[in-house]
Structure formats: structure tokens, C-alpha cells
Amino acid sequence: MKEKGRFLKKYRGNECLNCGVPLDVIDRYCHNCGQINTTKKISFKDFFNEFFASIFSYDSRLRHTIVGLLFKPGVVTKEYVEGKRIKYANPFRFYLSVSIIFFIISGLFIDFDTLILEDHEERDKKEAFQVKISSPSLADESNKIDSIAQNKEQEDFVYFNEAQLDTMDMFKAVNSRWKTYKSHYKKTGQLSASLALDSLQHNKSGYTKYLYRRSIRTGDLNENPMELLKFVFNKLPFIIFFFLPFFALTIWLIYVRRSFNYMEHLVFTFHTQTMFFILMGIAILLDQITNSEIASSIAMFVFLFYLYKAMRNFYQQKRAKTIVKFLLVNILFFILASIGSLVAIIGSIFIF
Incomplete structure (x- = not known):
């Protein structure tokens, strides 16, 4: 890497300005606290160069993570738990970022006011029809x-x-x-x-x-x-976040004879759920452009196939075993999702 600006050797000191640990001229960073070893006063140019360098550095991890998740189901998770982590974004942090973007997109395009109005109109029509029949x-x-x-x-x-x-x-x-x-x-x-x-x-x-x-x-x-539905929808990011560890626990039980620990199953869960948000987010945008729901339907089938491939690549089991466990995972998921939804609705009634 070419040295320039505050990284030039002529600006390096004999001790860290942050923690006081002795340093050598070859040390670009303090080995104790990680601060840049430089005595040069910060300039406008240095400030923005470092700012954009940090963004591009994160974007590199982001690019590797997104491309890997999209085109190599389960491989990113496998490499991450094996220790190859420097080129990938943190699964937990990445999941939070993607989920926030997804719920912003879905919140922008789901018009609850229209749904509430339609609900009122539908009930008014039913009441008018009942009066007409019974009068x-x-x-x-x-x-x-x-x-x-x-x-x-x-x-x-x-x-x-x-x-x-x-x-x-x-x-x-x-x-x-x-x-x-x-x-x-x-x-x-x-x-x-x-x-x-x-x-x-x-x-x-x-x-x-x-x-x-x-x-x-x-x-x-x-x-x-519909107001309750709107309230529950706004709480979905938190509901799903607290639901994922339980889902990871069910996967751990299914693969209990394998050598994976619980946290490795949780990383797999974060990665697959992140992929679900990415696919559905893209589908929602396409549905808005085409004024249909075709993209969302296709995205659901794509994700199911993606989940199967991710399980096959990550857990490294034969096709027949993977299919059986794939079906079992989905059955348990829908059971847990139903229980979670019921608890969420009941809880929402008491905090709404």
C-alpha cells in the first residue's frame, strides 16, 4: 500500500500519542490501541481521505458479503465460522442494517391508511347488505x-x-x-x-x-x-430479532449430532434471514414498478430453493438428508412463527 499524507515515515513518532506505548518508525499503527502512528497535524485533505478510505474498506467487506450470499448459498457462513472473517461483514451487524432498510422500504409502500379505508368500506357494504336482506x-x-x-x-x-x-x-x-x-x-x-x-x-x-x-x-x-395490524407491523423488526435465536435453537436440535455449536447455527440463521430481506426488498421494489405481486411470489420460491442450497453447502450432508431436514426446518419455522405471531398480537393488545 502506497504511503501518503499522515502515513509517511517522516511523521512517525517514538510513542503513541493516545496511550503512550513506545513505538518504532516501522509501526504504522499502535500495537496497543490501534491509533495511527503520526505526529502530523490533521488537515482537511487528510480528514476526508481517511473518511472515504474507511467507507471503501467497509464497502469491500459489504461487496464480498452480498455477492457471496447471493451466488454462494451457505459458503459465506461456512467460511465465516471456519475463521475467514476479515473479508466479510459481521453477520449480526449486517443483518440489522439490511433489516432496517427492508422495513423502511416495506413501510414506504404498504399504505395502511388505504387498507383501513377499504376495511371501513367493506364493513359498511356488509352492514348495508344485511339491512337490505333483513328489512x-x-x-x-x-x-x-x-x-x-x-x-x-x-x-x-x-x-x-x-x-x-x-x-x-x-x-x-x-x-x-x-x-x-x-x-x-x-x-x-x-x-x-x-x-x-x-x-x-x-x-x-x-x-x-x-x-x-x-x-x-x-x-x-x-x-x-387494522390499527392493531399497523401497530404489530411497526414492531416486526423487534419481534423477528427476538424470534431468530429460538429458530436457531430448533436448527441446533435438528443437527444435534453434527459438530456445530449453537452460535454457528445462529450465524447461519442471520445470514439466511438477511438473504430473505434482500430478496423480498428487491421484490417489493419490482412489484411497485410493475404494479403487481408477481415478483414477491417468485422471491418466496427463490428463497426456499436458496435455503435448501445453503443448508446443503453449510452442513455438508447428502441430498436426501438435506431435503428431509429442509422440510422439517420449514415445518418447525411455521409452527414457531404461528406461536410467535399469536404471542405478538396478544402482547400488542396489552401495550397498544
Whole structure:
């Protein structure tokens, strides 16, 4: 490498300016802390030369990693766990970078406002159709509307005082308190839990305040369930991130007789999930250009084939064994994904 700027030998000192460790003129960097061995004052030119050099150095690792992941399934992971790491980006860091870009792209092109509007319109059409089918005359329709209004009015007056709630078992008390708070909110529109509990003459504990707020949000979800979907989607990066170690554990169990340790399975998981984000990110962009969903469908099939090849190249097993384990991995993945999605939705209801 050609020496220039602050790297020239004439600027090298006898000790590190950062940690004070003795150095020789042949030392380009301090062997203790890694700082450049130079006494030259930094200039505008030096600053930007080093800045762009560090970017291109990272881009070199980035290029090797992306090309390797795209065209050599499983090979990058195999070389990385064998110790050939200097030319590849850190799997964990690379996964985070790609996942952030993927969710930015998908967030830009998934229009939740349109989905919410369509959901409202669809429900309005269903309600109008049901009214049309079940209403042979205007008189009957008028009676039905009056009946619905009376029922709604009765619902709005659901109320249980603290004395009544104290006589109930735990589950019935929670359900009755929930109905009381929901009815009170429908009647008054009161958003403040403290003021609502004062009005209802209920105890103002952390639990009752929390329950009142949850009853309001659950009511909003009944009116607009797409809001929950939007909320869960925004939390997907965190959900997937915490889900991957469990998926790596299932792969470890499948390959328990092999010599790989858990962290090596986790590196494989990070690499394959990163590849999934890259393929789907490209597919989403192509779908936007072509105004279709063909690219996303193709990307899913490509990824499944890619996963098979990655397993074959990384774990170095015969084709028949790899196919069986590939099918088993996907079955376990969908089971874990279903459980994870259910937990995420239930958890989201309580933190939404």
C-alpha cells in the first residue's frame, strides 16, 4: 500500500500519542490501541481521505458479503465460522442494517391508511347488505333501528359499583369492570382514567387505571382492527430479532449430532434471514414498478430453493438428508412463527 499524507515515515513518532506505548518508525499503527502512528497535524485533505478510505474498506467487506450470499448459498457462513472473517461483514451487524432498510422500504409502500379505508368500506357494504336482506319494509326497518338504539342505550348504562365487584370471583369481576369502563367511555367519551374512575366512584389504583385505558383501546380495535395490524407491523423488526435465536435453537436440535455449536447455527440463521430481506426488498421494489405481486411470489420460491442450497453447502450432508431436514426446518419455522405471531398480537393488545 502506497504511503501518503499522515502515513509517511517522516511523521512517525517514538510513542503513541493516545496511550503512550513506545513505538518504532516501522509501526504504522499502535500495537496497543490501534491509533495511527503520526505526529502530523490533521488537515482537511487528510480528514476526508481517511473518511472515504474507511467507507471503501467497509464497502469491500459489504461487496464480498452480498455477492457471496447471493451466488454462494451457505459458503459465506461456512467460511465465516471456519475463521475467514476479515473479508466479510459481521453477520449480526449486517443483518440489522439490511433489516432496517427492508422495513423502511416495506413501510414506504404498504399504505395502511388505504387498507383501513377499504376495511371501513367493506364493513359498511356488509352492514348495508344485511339491512337490505333483513328489512322487508320501512316500518320493519324503523322498528329494527329503534330496537338497536334501545339495546345500545341499555348497554351504555352497564354499571357495577365497587361493592358489587367485591362479591364476584376474580374473572367475573374483571369482566364486569371491563364492561363498566367500556360503557362509561361510550357514554361520556372520557379519556382520563382518573376522572372516569372518580365519576364511577371506583378505586383509583394503577390496576383500575390500566384496565380503563385498555377498555378504551380495545373499543378502538373493535371499530378499526387494522390499527392493531399497523401497530404489530411497526414492531416486526423487534419481534423477528427476538424470534431468530429460538429458530436457531430448533436448527441446533435438528443437527444435534453434527459438530456445530449453537452460535454457528445462529450465524447461519442471520445470514439466511438477511438473504430473505434482500430478496423480498428487491421484490417489493419490482412489484411497485410493475404494479403487481408477481415478483414477491417468485422471491418466496427463490428463497426456499436458496435455503435448501445453503443448508446443503453449510452442513455438508447428502441430498436426501438435506431435503428431509429442509422440510422439517420449514415445518418447525411455521409452527414457531404461528406461536410467535399469536404471542405478538396478544402482547400488542396489552401495550397498544
